Each structure stands twice: as structure tokens, then as C-alpha cells.
Amino acid sequence: MAPHIWECANRPCVQIDRSYDDSTVRFKLLVANAVSANLEDNTGLPLKPEIHKIVKEQGWVSDEYEHLWRRDGGGSAALTSHGILTFLLQTPRDGRSFSSLSLVNQERSHCGGMYVADERYGYDLDTLLASRQYDNRHPKVPRDFGILPFNILVHHVEETLSHVQRLSREVTSTEKRIADGDIKVEANGDYKLLNRLNLEQIRLQRRSNFELELAANLVRYIDEYHRMWSSLWEGGTSYIEDMKEKIEQQMRYSQQVQKDIDILPRRIKNQSKAISNFIIQRDNKLNIQLAETNKKIAEESRRDNLLNLEMAAATAQVAEETRQDSAAMKTIAVLTLTFLPGTAVASFFSMTMFQWPFESSDSIASPFIWVYFVVTIPLTLMVYAAWVWWFKFSQRHFKKHHDEGINKFEEELKTRVRSATGTW
Structure with a gap:
């Protein structure tokens, strides 16, 4: 049967009919390459309404699978209902590799489902199934398509191992650099690095948990497949045993990788503590230097205060001498x-x-001596009055100009403060 190309939400979907044994089984898969479903679009399956209706009617997808599709955390399940064996899986949505599978064994001669993958990460069918030998060739037992979820598990375990190794080596490199004292604290350089490493560890932890759950559900799927057709398994169950052994092997691989993942948070946390201790020690040194500087400043301030006291005493002495000189000058002026x-x-x-004639030659004073006093006393009073008026006038004039200068300075200072603070 030739493949049919369907348009599924602007992405090509292919209905593939592969018959490993024309007399016993047909495999039907609806395949889609959904890049946006990796992280952005999880509201619904990447199918047009008419295609979605067909796959629902044929039982290729179930309500449980559609619920799994909407989950970003991923998961897997092996289900049996009314003689129909179903296997569901979906990798976590984290912007990296992504695949989603609904595999349904509806009857003895039919195995179908839907497979959606981001083919940029090697989850296309050609990569997963190329050169893979199909081992279930029992002449009576209906074929299963467990090879597809198993190869997804193998690919995912290898991918996780590669990412964990890269992360572990980066953590080791960071540990060595920090141990050598090469710490980048500018712009939170190392803190950002450790945060990125921690986020990657969390992502890989979720991937590892998905692998272990997938392996356990694959074992359940194989056991249930064996139980459903137990009456037809004549001549041994080597296929079942081989599949379970391979799945358990991948489970052991995943468990070993998970041990490496489990130790990473402690290693990252230790580096974070080392950076914090370095910053604390650096701050303590700066505080000690600052304290020493403040001590020197305080000592200099104390010396300045002593000098100011001496200067104040000298100034007071000069002021007293000036006051005495001023009093003497006032006395002289009076x-x-x-x-x-x-x-x-x-x-x-x-x-x-x-000419001031005397009344007689024996007279001591001239009879006009009263003229001297009449002129001198009023003149002296006038001089005193003029001096007092001039002194008060100069005081008022000085006070007026002094107050104007103070007011002008205050206004200019307020203007500068308002301009600097932006307040009016």
C-alpha cells in the first residue's frame, strides 16, 4: 500500500503501511514532524479537525493520550482495556529532543497509532528503525510494534548520557577553576554559570525519571502482550525474554546515569558556597581596610580638633587684645x-x-574769655552730635548691605539646591 501524505496543522503527516508478514499483521502509523509542539504548542494535537476525527474513530489516539499531550512533563503508560493493548509515551517538553507516541494493538491483525517527533534531534523513524531487525517472528502470535518505543528508549538513554557527561565535565572544569582562585564575580559571572548548570541538572533529572518510568512501562507492556497471547506462544518465548532483558539493560544504564545526576546538585552547591565564601572573605578584607582607613581619618580628625582648639584659644586671645585696642582707640577718639x-x-x-584788651595790666584773663566758652562748648557738642550721627548711619548702611548679601546668598543657594534635586 502506497503512503498517503496528509496535511496536519501545516506539517506533513504520513500514513505508513508496513507489513512484516502480510498474512498476520499490518502496521499503520500517522507520523508528524511537529517542531513547534516541542515547547510552544501543546494545546492540541498537530492535526486538522477532519484528520483528528478519523484517528479518534479508528482508535489510534485516546482521551488519555490527548491529556498526556497537553502535559509538559511528559510520561508513559501501558494500558489494557477490552482486549486492546495501548502504549503511550511522550518526552518532556524542554526545548530539546521531543517525541510523542500512541501505539494501539486493536486486534490480532492490526497495530496502529500516531507518532509525533521533532526530527532535528534524531527521533525520525528512519533514524530509529533503520537497520533494526524485527525479532518477533513467531508464526502464530500477532506482531507488536514494541520495537519503536524500545528504540526511543535506547536513543533517549544515549542522549541523556551524552548530556550528563558534558554537564559533569563542565562542572569539573568549574570546580578546578574556582579551586585555583579564578572566580568571576563581575556581573555575577559565576553565579549565572552555576544557575545555568543547576537548570541543566534539573532538566536532565526529569529526563532520567522519564527514562526509568518508560523502561518500567515497557516491561509492563511486554508482560501484558505475553499474557494476552499466552495460548499462542508455542515453542518458547525467547522474544519476550530478549525484549525484557534489553529493556532492563537500558534501565540499568539509566540508573547508573541517574547516580551521576544525583551528585551534581551537591557539587554545584559546593561551588556556590565557595564563591560565597570568597566574596565574604573579600568583603571582610575590604571592611578591615576600611576600618583602618577610618581609624587614620579619626586620628587625623582628632589632631585637627586639637589644632582647632589651639587656634580658637589664639583667636580668643587676639580678639581680647583687639577689644582692648578698640577700647583704647575709642578712649583716644573721645x-x-x-x-x-x-x-x-x-x-x-x-x-x-x-585784639583782646585787658582791663588792667594786673588782670590774669581777658574780659572776653567768655567768648571762648560760648564758641567752644556748642562747637564741641556739634562735633559729638555729628560723630554720633555718622556712626549710626554707617552701622545702618552696613547692616542693610550685609542683610541684602545674606538674602541674596540664601536665594542663590536655594536655587542651586532646587536645580540639583529637581524640586521647586
């Missing part, structure tokens, strides 16, 4: 203001342009 008018008047009246 005496000058007191005697200067009288001296000026006396000098003025003693000029030759004035």
Missing part, C-alpha cells in the same frame, strides 16, 4: 573729640587779627 574743638578755637582766637 579725648580727641573733646579737646579738638577747644584747641581749634583757642588757635583761632590767638591769631594776630584779634
